[in-house]
Amino acid sequence: MSRVRIATPEGPGTTNDAANSRSPPISSTPQPVSQKSVTTPNDHHRQRSHIRHKNSRSPPGGMCACHARRLTHTRQNTLNCRQSPPVHNPVAEIGEVVREHGALFYLDAVASVGAEPVLPDAWGVDLCVIGAQKAMGGPAGVSAISVSERAWARMAANPRAPRRSYLSLLDWKERWIDGGRRALLHAPAQLEMLALEACLERIEAAGPDTVMSRHASAAAATRAGALALGGGLEPYVYEARDAAPVATTLRVPAGVDASELVARALAVDPARPLAAGGGALAKEMVRVNHYGPDASPEAVHGSLAGLGAAMAEAGLTVDPDGARRAASETWG
Incomplete structure (x- = not known):
């Protein structure tokens, strides 16, 4: 072309x-x-x-x-x-x-x-x-x-x-x-x-394959960490192979407002790459971005920690240490 x-x-x-x-x-x-x-x-x-x-x-x-x-x-x-x-x-x-x-x-x-x-x-x-x-x-x-x-x-x-x-x-x-x-x-x-x-x-200095691999690792680590975090979180994309490498969306449990969770997490650190879903999904979806500079272990751990703290504040039972271990082990 x-x-x-x-x-x-x-x-x-x-x-x-x-x-x-x-x-x-x-x-x-x-x-x-x-x-x-x-x-x-x-x-x-x-x-x-x-x-x-x-x-x-x-x-x-x-x-x-x-x-x-x-x-x-x-x-x-x-x-x-x-x-x-x-x-x-x-x-x-x-x-x-x-x-x-x-x-x-x-x-x-x-x-x-x-x-x-x-x-x-x-x-x-x-x-x-x-x-x-x-x-x-x-x-x-x-x-x-x-x-x-x-x-x-x-x-x-x-x-x-x-x-x-x-x-x-x-x-x-x-x-x-x-x-x-x-x-x-x-x-x-x-x-x-x-x-x-x-x-x-x-990108040329790092190598395109390295950059793409970093995004794949960020997606896998975020998904594993979110599942280990618990609290009723569920991946919006059912199969990991169908998930895009740029962000992970999570469904919050019934009775919990996703936009409020995100607001709590961002109040502590506005730089966290977290967002609520758009439109009709704002109350049920949390989006964890992990693209560009946020495709890093630090950004993934920060997002999971912020989300875990917000969920605990909302009265949900979560395992932040387990989430960190799962994310670290999955990243490799």
């Missing part, structure tokens, strides 16, 4: 806005709303998404069968993994189904790049968007994309595709890629670019 460009805040919109605005111009005909793969085992989200994830208690093969029945539109949007709730999607498997139906395949890999392999060419992804602010531990003001030849052709055939715009991919292709990559179309945000350079140099 052709690597296109880095978008910075000096363009019209944030990274997410840029990604969203790129989708519609691919086709010149009106499109139905794209179905998205499920990124949570929660029933509410499953019912709205129309597609079952293999972690959603569906029968084996249910996800692909559902794709085959419903993928009748011209593009498929998928998340590689998501920070909240953190479920890993079988992108290669989804890509096979998308290609069988001739649809374009878009992949949001913002949360996963740096924490696990992102292979857009091997997976048949037509447009892949990444960001540096999560597992890469870089600045939030930049993003990068890759575009397949099939997607370029679809854009070029679209008479309504945006032109003379910071977000025009065709402009970037013609003036940057085809122009020999000699000059950027627009003035970049210098501080973000310098921060990105430092981020990439840090």
